[in-house]
Amino acid sequence: MNRFLAFVKKEFFHILRDRRTLLILFGMPLVMVALFGFALTNEIKNAKIALLDFDHGLHSQQITNRLLSSGYFRLVENVRSYEGIEATFRRGEVRLVVVFPPNFSNDYVHGQQAQVQLLADASEQNTAISLTNYATNIIQGYANEQNPSGSQPVxxxxxxxxxxxxxxxxxxFVFVPGVMAMVLLLVSALMTSVTIAREKETGTMEVLMVSPLTQPQILFGKVLPYLLLSFLNGCLIIALGVFLLGIPLNGSLALLLVExxxxxxxxxxxxxxxxxxxDTxxxxxxxxxxxxxxxxIFLSGFIFPIESMPAPLQIISNVIPAKYFISIxxxxxxxxxxxxNLWKETLVLIGMSGVFTAISLRNLKSRLS
Known part of the structure; x- marks a missing residue:
């Protein structure tokens, strides 16, 4: 029994000395609870919206103020025509556009049929549904407040x-781009890291480094098969999305393949x-x-809206490659x-690729020198 207790004690000390094990045991649960409990939520906050107000009347302005003071919406643009709405949506600058038709306030005051149109970017399905529901409830609530019980109905x-x-x-429309980004990123990075780590673990990487090939040639030679196979995998996902799931391909196929x-x-x-x-x-x-x-999964906008996250997580999301690829x-x-419309996202991906490749070559050279 004493031997067994001594063995268990030894295992405890071994775990406590291993920082990576402690990080897995205690760090990951803390991060997961914090993310799901405080940061990640499907509730929409500060969603970017635009306004097309043909009325410019009292009630249209009051409804606009009510929308903006709710905490769900943030006005970023006033458009002047329906053509401007389409351009704004295609730039990806807003999630919702509120349209007040001409004579809206006059129709409302005189008891006629008053209408408000909500145009939502449904490329993110759940967000579009939530935003239209929020806006509808706020507008209907305003109308009810203007018509208290016992007064003349309006x-x-x-x-x-x-x-x-x-x-x-x-x-x-929502899940295929996200799954495509997740699969390509995970499979490509995982396979590449494991295959080179295998060479290092077995000691054959040093043999390759003293061969006539240069370090860049060795690295790119190792990853080129995975580049081609992952590209075929991406083409397969695109084909399944278009032909099996009915996702449209409204843009350039060549540009999509290059991206x-x-x-x-x-x-x-x-x-x-x-x-x-x-090392292993x-x-x-x-x-x-x-x-x-x-x-x-958590910080790319794949599942959780980025604008609803706390400011620190929004900043961190800017270095998540999948965020830009999903938008593309x-x-x-x-x-x-x-x-x-996509040159900014493309430049970010190019810049990240260059930075990671340069750091990798420098690290490999320093470790094997």
């Missing part, structure tokens, strides 16, 4: 929501970076899953926009 406000880009509210190839190269560069740090395949696999999977895929496939 006209009710008829709210007409319309979903843009996804009128049927298909869930595939997909760029994103895969970025994922591979992240895998190379992980492999230069990890197990560590490389764990690092890939931890670094790629959780941020892609939705922009090309659903909104039909081109490089003129």
């Amino acid at each position: 006209a009710q406000i008829n709210v007409e929501p319309r979903m843009v880009f996804n009128p049927e509210l298909k869930g595939a 997909t190839l760029l994103f895969i190269f970025l994922a591979l560069s992240i895998g190379i970076l992980i492999s230069t740090i990890a 395949q197990l560590v490389a696999m764990f690092a890939s899953l931890l670094i790629m999977l959780m941020p892609t 895929v939705k922009g090309i496939m659903i909104k039909g926009v081109g490089l003129g």
Whole structure:
């Protein structure tokens, strides 16, 4: 019995000395509880909206103030025409546009039928439904307050929501771009990090480094097969989304393929970076899953709206590659926009790829010198 207790004591000391084990045991549960409990929520806050007010009357202004003071909406643009609405949606600058028709206030005061139109970007289905419901409740609540019990009845406000880009509210419009980003990022980074870590673990990486090939040639030679295979995987996901799930391809297929190839190269560069740090395949696999999977699910806008997150998490989301690729895929496939609207996201992916590749080459050289 004493031997057994001594053995258990030894195991306790071994665990307490291992920082990585302690991080898994205590750090991950704390992070998960904090994220789900305080940060990640499906409730929409500070959603960017635009206003098209043909009325400019008292009631349209009061309803606008009521919407903006609710905490759900933030006005970022006043558009002047329906053509401006389409351009704003395609740039991805707003989630909802509130349209007040001419003579709205006059129709409402004189007991006629008053209408408000809500145009929502339904490329993110759940967000569009939530925003239209929030706005409808606020507008109807305003109308009820203006017509208290016992007073002369006035006209009710008829709210007409319309979903843009996804009128049927298909869930595939939301999940296919996110799943595509998650699969390509996870598989590419995981496979690359593990295969190079395997070479280091077995000692064959040093043999390759003394061969006539240069370090960049060795690294790119290792990842090129995964680049091509992952690209075929991306093409398969696109084909399934279009032909099986009915997602439209309103933009350029060539641009979509180029952007997909760029994103895969970025994922591979992240895998190379992980492999230069990890000494074993197990560590490389764990690092890939931890670094790629959780941020892609939680902080890319795939499931949880980024604008509803606390400010620190919104800042962190700016370094999540999947955030930009999801915007690119939705922009090309659903909104039909081109490089003129997606150049910022594309430059971010190019910059990240260059930075990760340069750091990886430097780390590999320093570790094997």
